[in-house]
Amino acid sequence: MDREEYLRKCSNMKCQRVQVDESYAPSLQDDEMEVEHLHAEPRNEHGSMDGNLASHIALNDKDDLELEVLDGFLDDVEIGDLEGTVGFSDACGGFFLDFDFATDVEVLGSGAYEDSLLENSNSESHSPGFSGSSTAGGISDSTNVPNNSQSKCKNDSLDETVTYDTHGVRSNPSQPSNIDCMYNISLDIQHLHELNNDHSLAGGILSCKKENITGELFRPAPSREKRFRKPTQRYIEESSNARSKEKVPTTGAKCKRRSLSSCNELHVRVKGLKKIPCEKSSNGNSDVTLSELQRRKKNPKKEKLEYGNEPSSLEEFEDENLAPKRCRTKDRRKQQRMxxxxxxxxxxxxxxxxxxxxxxxxxxxxxxxxxxxxxxxxxxxxxxxxxxxxxxxxxxxxxxxxxxxxxxxxxxxxxxxxxxxxxHPYPRRSKKSRDRQVGSSVIESKDSSAVSFGRRNVRRKKCT
DNA sequence: CTTAGGG
DNA sequence: CCCTAAG
CATH class of the missing domain: 1.10.246.220 (Serum Albumin; Chain A, Domain 1)
Structure with a gap:
C-alpha cells in the first residue's frame, strides 16, 4: 500500500539520521552527552518530528479530533523550525519549549513510557510499519521482545539519574518538569540507539506524541511567549507591586506565566548541567529575583537584630521622624536609620x-x-x-x-x-592623583634643580 | 565578594 | 541608602 510505503520512507529517513548520530556519538552513557546531543542538532530533531507527524497524520486521518490536535502541533513545529534558522540558541530554546508543551511528562515518565518503548520494539519486530503505534499506550507485554531485559536495564539506570536530577530541580514531583521531558526524550533516543533499531526512533517519538495527545488536552502551545524580552528590574518591581493590587489573573495568563518560569528554569538547569551559553534574558531574570530575594530576606533579619541591639532614645526619635519619609519613598529602600x-x-x-x-x-x-x-x-x-x-x-x-x-x-x-x-585620607589617592602628585613633585624637583643648576639646564637646552 | 564612587 | 563598575 502507498501508505505503508510512505511510512517506510519516513522511517528510513529517521534511520539515516540515527546512524549519523551514532557515528559521532557512539556511546551515550552519561546525561551530559545526551543533553549536548540534543543541543547539537535541534533542527534534525525538528525535521524528524515533522516527518513523524506527517506520517502520523497520514496514518490516523480517520481520527478527526487527533487530526485537529496534530494540526495545531504541526503548525507549532513548523514555526519552531522556521525559528531554528534564526540562531542556534534560539533554535534550541524553541525546540525544547515546543516539545515540553507538547508532551505530558507524567505519562512519559511513568510506566507508559516503557510501554511505548516496548511497543516500539514490538512493532519493529512484527512489521516495519507503524500499525502498532497507532494504538499506542495500551500494549505492554514484555515477553515478546527478546532484547527487552537489556534495554530495560539501561533504561532503569538512566531513570535513576533522571529522578535524581528532577529532585535537584524542584521539590514537587507532581508537576511536570521540562527536565524530565528532555531527559525522557534523550533516553528514548539512547534507548533506540541501543536497540540499533531503524524504525524505532520514528515510532518512539510518534508514540510520545500520541501519549501526550491522548493523555491530556492539547494546550495551545505558548512557545511564542518565551521569546518575549525579559522585563527590566524596575518593571518587575513595579509590576509586582501593581499586581498585588490587581485582580487575580485569568487562567490563561497564569498558564503563560508558569510556562515562562518553567522555560527559564529549564534554561538555567541546562546551563548548570552543561554550561551551555544561555540566553541572557534568563540570566538576568534569575539574577534579579535572586537579589530581590536576598533583599527581602535581609530585611526581617535586620529588624530582629535591631531590637536586641541598643535602642537609644535618640535613635527611636529619629526613626519616628523618618518613618513617614520611608513610607513615602519606594518600598525597596531600606529603612533609614540615623x-x-x-x-x-x-x-x-x-x-x-x-x-x-x-x-x-x-x-x-x-x-x-x-x-x-x-x-x-x-x-x-x-x-x-x-x-x-x-x-x-x-x-x-x-x-x-x-x-x-x-x-x-x-x-x-x-x-x-x-x-x-x-x-587616613578617605578618598585614598587614586592612581591619577598620585601620578599628578608625582608629576608635581617632579616638576618641583625640576624647578629646584633648575634653580640650583640653572646654568647647566640652560646650557643643556642650548646644546640640544 | 569587597571597595569606591556617584546619585 | 542605592546602584554599579572595577579589582
Whole structure:
C-alpha cells in the first residue's frame, strides 16, 4: 500500500539520521552527552518530528479530533523550525519549549513510557510499519521482545539519574518538569540507539506524541511567549507591586506565566548541567529575583537584630521622624536609620584601629550585631568627613549656624574624625592623583634643580 | 565578594 | 541608602 510505503520512507529517513548520530556519538552513557546531543542538532530533531507527524497524520486521518490536535502541533513545529534558522540558541530554546508543551511528562515518565518503548520494539519486530503505534499506550507485554531485559536495564539506570536530577530541580514531583521531558526524550533516543533499531526512533517519538495527545488536552502551545524580552528590574518591581493590587489573573495568563518560569528554569538547569551559553534574558531574570530575594530576606533579619541591639532614645526619635519619609519613598529602600553617637564613636574607633577602607573588618568586629553593612559604614564615614570639615569651617566662620545644621556631631567626635582624616585620607589617592602628585613633585624637583643648576639646564637646552 | 564612587 | 563598575 502507498501508505505503508510512505511510512517506510519516513522511517528510513529517521534511520539515516540515527546512524549519523551514532557515528559521532557512539556511546551515550552519561546525561551530559545526551543533553549536548540534543543541543547539537535541534533542527534534525525538528525535521524528524515533522516527518513523524506527517506520517502520523497520514496514518490516523480517520481520527478527526487527533487530526485537529496534530494540526495545531504541526503548525507549532513548523514555526519552531522556521525559528531554528534564526540562531542556534534560539533554535534550541524553541525546540525544547515546543516539545515540553507538547508532551505530558507524567505519562512519559511513568510506566507508559516503557510501554511505548516496548511497543516500539514490538512493532519493529512484527512489521516495519507503524500499525502498532497507532494504538499506542495500551500494549505492554514484555515477553515478546527478546532484547527487552537489556534495554530495560539501561533504561532503569538512566531513570535513576533522571529522578535524581528532577529532585535537584524542584521539590514537587507532581508537576511536570521540562527536565524530565528532555531527559525522557534523550533516553528514548539512547534507548533506540541501543536497540540499533531503524524504525524505532520514528515510532518512539510518534508514540510520545500520541501519549501526550491522548493523555491530556492539547494546550495551545505558548512557545511564542518565551521569546518575549525579559522585563527590566524596575518593571518587575513595579509590576509586582501593581499586581498585588490587581485582580487575580485569568487562567490563561497564569498558564503563560508558569510556562515562562518553567522555560527559564529549564534554561538555567541546562546551563548548570552543561554550561551551555544561555540566553541572557534568563540570566538576568534569575539574577534579579535572586537579589530581590536576598533583599527581602535581609530585611526581617535586620529588624530582629535591631531590637536586641541598643535602642537609644535618640535613635527611636529619629526613626519616628523618618518613618513617614520611608513610607513615602519606594518600598525597596531600606529603612533609614540615623547613626547614634555611640555608633559614630564605634566607627571612629574601628577606623583608627583597622584603618580606612577596611569596612568589612570594621563591620565584622564592631558592628557584627548591627544592621550596618560595610557600605553603610563607609557612607557614614564619608558623611562624617564632610560634616567634620564643614563643622570646622563653620567654627572658623562662627558658630551661629547651629540651627541650620540638622545635627551637629560633638566636638570630640569631630576632632577625632578630623585627626583620622589627616592620618587616613578617605578618598585614598587614586592612581591619577598620585601620578599628578608625582608629576608635581617632579616638576618641583625640576624647578629646584633648575634653580640650583640653572646654568647647566640652560646650557643643556642650548646644546640640544 | 569587597571597595569606591556617584546619585 | 542605592546602584554599579572595577579589582
Amino acid at each position: 547613626w547614634t553617637i555611640a555608633e559614630v564613636t564605634k566607627l571612629v574607633d574601628g577606623i583608627s584601629e583597622y584603618g580606612v577602607g577596611r569596612w568589612t573588618d570594621i563591620q565584622r568586629f564592631l558592628f557584627s550585631s548591627s544592621y550596618r553593612t560595610p557600605t553603610d559604614i563607609r557612607d557614614k564615614w564619608r558623611n562624617l568627613l564632610r560634616a567634620s570639615s564643614a563643622q570646622k569651617f563653620n567654627k572658623k566662620e562662627g558658630e551661629q549656624n547651629d540651627k541650620n545644621g540638622p545635627r551637629l556631631l560633638p566636638f570630640s567626635v569631630a576632632s577625632r574624625v578630623l585627626e583620622l582624616a589627616k592620618v
